[in-house]
Amino acid sequence: MEIEGNTNVASQRFGAGSVEAFGPQLGRFVVATMDVPWELTRDRLGGQPAAVVAVESMEVDVLERQLATLPDCDTIVGIGGGQAIDLAKYFAWRKGRRLVSIPTILSVDAFVTPAAGVRRNHQVEYVGEASPDPLVIDYDLLRTAPADLNIAGVGDLLSIHTASYDWCLAENAGRSEYPFSQQAVDGARKILADVMAQAAEVRSCSDAGLQAIVDGYMRLNTICLPRKHYRVEEGSEHYLFYELEERLGRPFIHGYIVGLGIYLMSRLQENAPDEITAFMDEVGLRYQPVDMQIRRDDLVSSLKNLRSFVELRPHLWHTVINERTITPGWIERTLEDLQF
Ligand SMILES: [Zn+2]
Incomplete structure (x- = not known):
């Protein structure tokens, strides 16, 4: 579907199998994810990430601590559900790097919204701005989720x-x-x-x-x-x-x-x-x-x-x-x- 206006998706890579062998095209990349989605995706994606960072908590002080440990990279790749994608958005925004979003479930809209949903003292806050380039929608990968x-x-x-x-x-x-x-x-x-x-x-x-x-x-x-x-x-x-x-x-x-x-x-x-x-x-x-x-x-x-x-x-x-x-x-x- 051709959509007019700002979708907050800089580019699209849609289709069954669209995640396959995409990793080697990403330059030096850091993955923000969780255990299960990463296990499901790593072999399909290919390539060797510079680091894999798992969601611990969405509290800002935790995110800042993780950010300080990130190696230099060109691209932040978010793989998973809402929190993993939000973690990637946060990193991409704070470091000024390209964001690639690979949702493995569609349960929330985090993969198209610009701001990252974080927590400050347990209260939800939306911060920053990032657009996936591309947003990767792989139907086969999505169907591995319940x-x-x-x-x-x-x-x-x-x-x-x-x-x-x-x-x-x-x-x-x-x-x-x-x-x-x-x-x-x-x-x-x-x-x-x-x-x-x-x-x-x-x-x-x-x-x-x-x-x-x-x-x-x-x-x-x-x-x-x-x-x-x-x-x-x-x-x-x-x-x-x-x-x-x-x-x-x-x-x-x-x-x-x-x-x-x-x-x-x-x-x-x-x-x-x-x-x-x-x-x-x-x-x-x-x-x-x-x-x-x-x-x-x-x-x-x-x-x-x-x-x-x-x-x-x-x-x-x-x-x-x-x-x-x-x-x-x-x-x-x-x-x-x-x-x-
Ligand atoms: Zn909602």
Whole structure:
């Protein structure tokens, strides 16, 4: 697919087997990765990296300590999921080197976003700027990952459903933090419609399904990067996840937890919840609390606390959470069909 505008992907190397024998073309390179993805990729990639650095933690002081030990190189190659790619982005940005991104699962959009998601004192921060040159999408390599994790990659595209609605709500309430753009909302909804049209392909992780997820993210960047915010795809569904992550003090598979957020917040919004839920089921996205070991009383407490959670964090955008009161009765009804 030809995509107009800034996708934050400087060049592409897409196709089954596209990682094969790419290493020897990379000059002197450092790999940022984790054990499992590196084992899966090293022989396919070929070449001899100057160093292989594993993700230890995304805390900035750890990243800086690792950075200080890096040998000189031309290229930083990120191989793995979100954290490995973010580690590579951080190094490439700090050292001013070429970035090559080789996602081995599509579970998050880190491989196309410019900033690296890091932690400072356990709080998420997005820092720096790096564009993959190229982004390597090897369908065969991606299919070595559990299908559920690749399917989780649609989470941040499906969140357009609730997030764009939140932006419209904010605009109507005179509370939008950014100049509102109907064109941006329409463009995002088109991305959502196109990925929904590929449900069967996504479910089976076919070449077309995997590519649909990647294209969706690149198209989202053409909308979000010029505006410098991701309001069309980040809203109340993510805020529920922030609350749960802080409450339970453990990470989640991003697409799963965002899926749970979409399930709940589309109901709070009264925004075609059955339609988006049917799609999540059709595509096989795991969003049930039982899939994430979330207990019923924790989710109840989280929902009860959600408004004060967002109100205490003024940097969070205006969403349905500010507008509609979450009552015990609503929680009771809404959790009825979820699996714990
Ligand atoms: Zn997200």
